[in-house]
Amino acid sequence: MPQLNGGGGDDLGANDELISFKDEGEQEEKISDNSSAERDLADVKSSLVNESETNQNSSSDSEAERRPPPRSETFRDKSRESLEEAAKRQDGGLFKGPPYPGYPFIMIPDLTSPYLPNGSLSPTARTYLQMKWPLLDVQAGSLQSRQALKDARSPSPAHIVSNKVPVVQHPHHVHPLTPLITYSNEHFTPGNPPPHLPADVDPKTGIPRPPHPPDISPYYPLSPGTVGQIPHPLGWLVPQQGQPVYPITTGGFRHPYPTALTVNASMSSFLSSRFPPHMVPPHHSLHTTGIPHPAIVTPTVKQESSQSDVGSLHSSKHQDSKKEEEKKKPHIKKPLNAFMLYMKEMRAKVVAECTLKESAAINQILGRRWHALSREEQAKYYELARKERQLHMQLYPGWSARDNYVGGYGKKKKRKRDKQPGETNEHSECFLNPCLSLPPITGEKKSAFATYKVKAAASAHPLQMEAY
DNA sequence: TCACCTTTGAAGCGC
């Protein structure tokens, strides 16, 4: 909420900047800032709510005269009301499930991760696994039971549980990292439903979902008949004749993102060193499962040939097939960066809390919250993004971001309207809501950050540059 | 139907 008397908006903006460039020795301030992250969110939320209400009111009347000062009583009251209402919702009055429940992922930070020098699983992740993945042990147990059915050289279930890094994107627009990783207690509040619920209830619609067979990943739209016929997700990494080079337990079959789940950083190195490039399908949108790689989007192709009269279309078939061939060309998407991963995880929460759905507004909030994240939390996302890029590189060695540029795939996006430095966007929340305004990145800081990035690129993510 | 909006970060490219 804009705090005119306290200069809250400016302060927030300043804090954002502090957070963005932590290498400039400003982390102390950030800690205190993080402690107020929730309060900040509440402020943003209430501001947005109030703002939307204000906008609605303004449309019917001469809003310029009536627009209340930000600290007017009505403003506070409404904000308080909205906050109280939100609090009621979170108190359990209206149960809200986690945005992405039941993902069959097991995300345990890489043991080589810098976050826990002792190599142990972070408490947060542990808590997350316990609460969100109560079936973990069960699954491991079931894996053990299934182990007998499988290649004796398969690794132990423990192997499965560890070092799983979901790195690629979900074909259904839900990034595996998103539901999987709860980086802070804030992300996983006690108000979240018990883990067994999400499997039965659609978190978005609240509509009960039919239970999934225990052996089927709920994220594969597979018919029961296909169960058991599914080759191993890493089948494309497996030598043709027989045994997988990399032993995989049946647990791997449960994961929608096989490579992501079974390949972590070290594993990626293993794969890259172990498998010749021809074993990595750079241009295949489908695994042997028939399930597209999440990072690949194959444009929907009309099934004209099978549905239309063959004779009448014979003449134009050639042209159609030509077009279809182009359409079929798989679109390998860019790996998500840290902020995108964060957005995917937090979007649902912000939407639920702010009762906003417009992505532009949501993204503004998320941008602010991103800046409000602690260094450690951001580092986790950077690390995940780094791993995602790593895996992406290994999956698609020849792929370049340039491939997705204009001319490579899809339609050309119209160039955004460039804003002049002092120009404000009337649509922008920043225009009306100082709480959402972010200070521009100065050239000095950009430069510093560029240097920062260059160094980081040589090793890890920017936040790890501290060590240098 | 599709571009736009809005965010941050990664990557490509030209100078």
Place this chain on the structure above:
DNA sequence: GCGCTTCAAAGGTGA
């Protein structure tokens, strides 16, 4: 090396 541009996700909005 720097600055600019594009794309990644998301869903409402407007043309």
